[in-house]
Amino acid sequence: MTLQKDPTILVIFGGMGDLTWRKLAPALYNLLLDQQLPEHFAVIGLDMKNESPDEFRLRLRDGANGFCECGRVDEKTWNGFAVNLSYLSGDFANPATYTALNSQLKDYEKNWASPANHVFYLATPPGIMETIVQGMGAAGLAQDKRRARIVVEKPFGHDLASAVALNGVLTTVFDEAQIYRIDHYLGKETVQNILAFRFANALFEPIWDRRYIDHVQITVAEQVGVEHRGAYYEHAGALRDMIQNHLMQILCLIAMEPMVSFDANEIRNKKVDVLRAIRPISKEQVQEVAVRGQYGPGSMEGQKVPAYRSEPGVAHDSPAETFAAIKLFVDNWRWQDVPFYLRTGKRLQTRASKVTIQFRPVPHQSFPTMAALAWQPNYLIIDIQPQEGILLRFQAKQPGASLHLTPVDMHFSYQEAFKSKSPEAYETLLTDVMSGDATLFMRADQVETSWSVLTPILNAWADLKPVDFPNYQSGTWGPEAADVLIAQDGRSWLRPILREDQEGNQAQSSIESTSTQS
Numbered sequence: 109m110t111l112q113k114d115p116t117i118l119v120i121f122g123g124m125g126d127l128t129w130r131k132l133a134p135a136l137y138n139l140l141l142d143q144q145l146p147e148h149f150a151v152i153g154l155d156m157k158n159e160s161p162d163e164f165r166l167r168l169r170d171g172a173n174g175f176c177e178c179g180r181v182d183e184k185t186w187n188g189f190a191v192n193l194s195y196l197s198g199d200f201a202n203p204a205t206y207t208a209l210n211s212q213l214k215d216y217e218k219n220w221a222s223p224a225n226h227v228f229y230l231a232t233p234p235g236i237m238e239t240i241v242q243g244m245g246a247a248g249l250a251q252d253k254r255r256a257r258i259v260v261e262k263p264f265g266h267d268l269a270s271a272v273a274l275n276g277v278l279t280t281v282f283d284e285a286q287i288y289r290i291d292h293y294l295g296k297e298t299v300q301n302i303l304a305f306r307f308a309n310a311l312f313e314p315i316w317d318r319r320y321i322d323h324v325q326i327t328v329a330e331q332v333g334v335e336h337r338g339a340y341y342e343h344a345g346a347l348r349d350m351i352q353n354h355l356m357q358i359l360c361l362i363a364m365e366p367m368v369s370f371d372a373n374e375i376r377n378k379k380v381d382v383l384r385a386i387r388p389i390s391k392e393q394v395q396e397v398a399v400r401g402q403y404g405p406g407s408m409e410g411q412k413v414p415a416y417r418s419e420p421g422v423a424h425d426s427p428a429e430t431f432a433a434i435k436l437f438v439d440n441w442r443w444q445d446v447p448f449y450l451r452t453g454k455r456l457q458t459r460a461s462k463v464t465i466q467f468r469p470v471p472h473q474s475f476p477t478m479a480a481l482a483w484q485p486n487y488l489i490i491d492i493q494p495q496e497g498i499l500l501r502f503q504a505k506q507p508g509a510s511l512h513l514t515p516v517d518m519h520f521s522y523q524e525a526f527k528s529k530s531p532e533a534y535e536t537l538l539t540d541v542m543s544g545d546a547t548l549f550m551r552a553d554q555v556e557t558s559w560s561v562l563t564p565i566l567n568a569w570a571d572l573k574p575v576d577f578p579n580y581q582s583g584t585w586g587p588e589a590a591d592v593l594i595a596q597d598g599r600s601w602l603r604p605i606l607r608e609d610q611e612g613n614q615a616q617s618s619i620e621s622t623s624t625q626s
């Protein structure tokens with residue numbers, strides 16, 4: 109697409125912030141190395157901090173050095189890039205900030221003798237977003253419907269009402285087509301591949317429904333704790349921070365109907381259909397379908413780690429959940445009565461994000477009981493990270509004179525198949541914004557429908573403070589109640605286990621049925 113190479117100015121609100129440093133700087137540097145940036149490209153960092161342009165450049169360079177997979181930046185390449193990095197300090201509530209920004213934008217365009225795309229990236233805390241959007245509106249920065257785009261980071265509100273309010277402010281200033289709501293999970297190769305796997309192959313789609321699938325598990329397990337984000341997390345918790353966005357988006361990709369074309373709105377329509385079909389949860393049902401947990405102290409890979417309540421910025425009696433597990437149903441022809449179990453948590457035993465599809469048992473066991481003692485249902489596992497691949501588990505006859513069935517795995521690994529590193533999610537997403545492709549971004553109705561599914565759980569949890577927190581030890585698989593949630597349906601969570609490949613790398617994931625406790 110030619111638009112991708114249009115002159116572009118990326119304006120980062122929150123230029124000195126954590127996200128810019130940790131995610132945007134390395135992504136930009138990688139795009140530069142991959143020659144994915146337009147010839148005329150500039151970054152304007154905006155922040156309340158009274159720093160100099162040199163300090164901004166150093167901050168970006170430090171981020172690229174620290175977080176880019178490519179290692180330390182090359183001096184010459186960086187210096188060539190740094191000339192087009194400028195900084196503006198100003199109060200986001202002051203109209204003068206936007207006037208100054210406007211004149212910087214014009215200066216670049218004058219120098220390039222060409223109009224440019226203006227990508228406004230809100231890498232700021234949520235509380236200030238509405239002020240910035242209104243400031244941009246008043247300064248006329250959103251007027252060019254084709255060239256002005258706004259990128260909004262999560263959280264999109266903290267409940268349905270605040271999300272509706274935020275979308276209201278955004279859409280009074282920008283058209284929906286100019287708004288790019290980031291969910292970085294959608295930028296991950298393995299997540300994007302779900303659509304390719306489902307709809308570019310004839311093999312699985314005929315069995316991708318309630319007739320063949322017993323249930324679906326979506327797990328995003330993290331080993332990290334809340335780190336330095338206590339202040340934010342205290343008001344978020346796992347349900348808002350992870351399930352409302354990342355896990356619900358994965359659910360949409362697994363459950364959606366085939367798209368007619370690879371068009372942004374077509375795909376987003378199909379996803380919204382899934383969210384709309386989720387069976388509403390009444391407040392009375394919350395106990396049965398949702399579990400929350402909070403980590404206590406424990407040990408992660410031999411290191412002692414503190415409880416959530418001892419983390420900086422966290423209240424000593426905090427009710428914030430660092431683990432959440434929920435059961436959902438998608439009430440439509442394809443999925444009626446197939447449970448979707450979603451769980452996520454911090455300080456869990458292993459870092460592993462995966463989707464597990466468990467198929468129904470064979471309708472009739474033809475093999476002698478003694479031959480089928482190790483029998484398991486078929487599983488399809490989509491490994492999102494850190495392993496990247498797809499695993500299919502099926503039964504085979506164990507070699508030998510007697511008949512014994514045993515589960516075996518067929519495995520596809522990105523690394524082995526493609527021999528190259530997948531781009532980071534932010535590289536993909538920045539490229540898409542620059543080229544005006546909104547497919548991987550969330551539309552207002554997706555965000556709002558997702559909030560409305562979860563609102564009863566949020567309300568019930570807010571009304572009833574947890575009395576058993578902390579209820580899981582760091583380094584385990586979460587609270588026991590999460591086992592019960594799935595065990596009451598006669599099922600169990602599948603625990604990821606790492607296996608080594610022939611070179612001794614932890615390259616393949618496998619699974620075993622387990623309880624959450626280690």
Ligand code: BG6
Nearest residue numbers: 262292330332349350354461493
């Ligand atoms: C973010 C959450 O959206 O995703 C964090 O706010 C979480 O709490 C992070 O740690 C996980 O992302 P990833 O890409 O490391 O799985």
